[in-house]
Amino acid sequence: xxxPKGPDAARVSxxxxxxxxxxxxxxxVFCGAASGNHPAFALAARELGAHLAHQHTExxxxxxxxxLMGEVANxxxxxxxxxxxxxxxxxxxxxxxxxxxxxxxxVETMHERKMLMATLADGFVALPxxxxxxxxxxxxxxxxxxxxxxxxxxxxxxxxxxxxxxDLLAHVARTGFLRLDLPRTLVVKSEPEALLAxxxxxxxxxxxxxxxxT
Numbered sequence: 001x002x003x004p005k006g007p008d009a010a011r012v013s014x015x016x017x018x019x020x021x022x023x024x025x026x027x028x029v030f031c032g033a034a035s036g037n038h039p040a041f042a043l044a045a046r047e048l049g050a051h052l053a054h055q056h057t058e059x060x061x062x063x064x065x066x067x068l069m070g071e072v073a074n075x076x077x078x079x080x081x082x083x084x085x086x087x088x089x090x091x092x093x094x095x096x097x098x099x100x101x102x103x104x105x106x107v108e109t110m111h112e113r114k115m116l117m118a119t120l121a122d123g124f125v126a127l128p129x130x131x132x133x134x135x136x137x138x139x140x141x142x143x144x145x146x147x148x149x150x151x152x153x154x155x156x157x158x159x160x161x162x163x164x165x166x167d168l169l170a171h172v173a174r175t176g177f178l179r180l181d182l183p184r185t186l187v188v189k190s191e192p193e194a195l196l197a198x199x200x201x202x203x204x205x206x207x208x209x210x211x212x213x214t
Contacts, residue, residue: 063101
């Protein structure tokens with residue numbers, strides 16, 4: 001039977017095309033409240049934010065408006081994406097909490113902050129940063145080793161920033177103190193697009209369910 005013609009044609013509705021569901025509805029990004037001393041760090045944060053927006057992936061991050069945190073948040077917002085900030089009351093003033101994000105969660109403790117970010121996210125990316133970033137990275141890897149989560153972790157290795165971290169993890173594995181299967185958990189790439197592609201490959205292999213949408 002052919003399509004209706006004449007007046008009846010108006011009754012035929014065109015299909016509504018929905019954008020594909022992103023591989024990562026939400027990604028948590030760990031990064032510094034400082035920008036570092038290399039312009040490549042801020043550039044990488046902005047590029048990552050743009051890629052997340054284009055892939056319809058929401059950003060979950062530490063809620064700041066300064067340093068690399070501000071760069072990645074401002075970038076995803078500028079490209080039409082969404083961001084969820086999670087910050088403690090203590091750091092709300094110190095780090096100049098980002099008031100432009102769609103959702104800002106203010107919690108009491110650093111542990112609550114990390115737990116909420118982990119709960120909201122479907123994967124984790126670390127950008128260059130200081131002790132706080134390294135603390136978040138190693139804790140999320142420890143949680144993976146303990147089986148608390150089964151989400152991929154990525155290092156955006158800008159200008160070789162994470163080379164010493166990768167070397168340390170390899171050393172810990174060689175000396176018998178690492179039970180985590182790094183190739184099935186951790187992706188290390190120098191470009192945001194390649195990093196996200198590698199994490200998608202890990203996710204599809206493991207067939208991980210999406211995180212809570214609370």
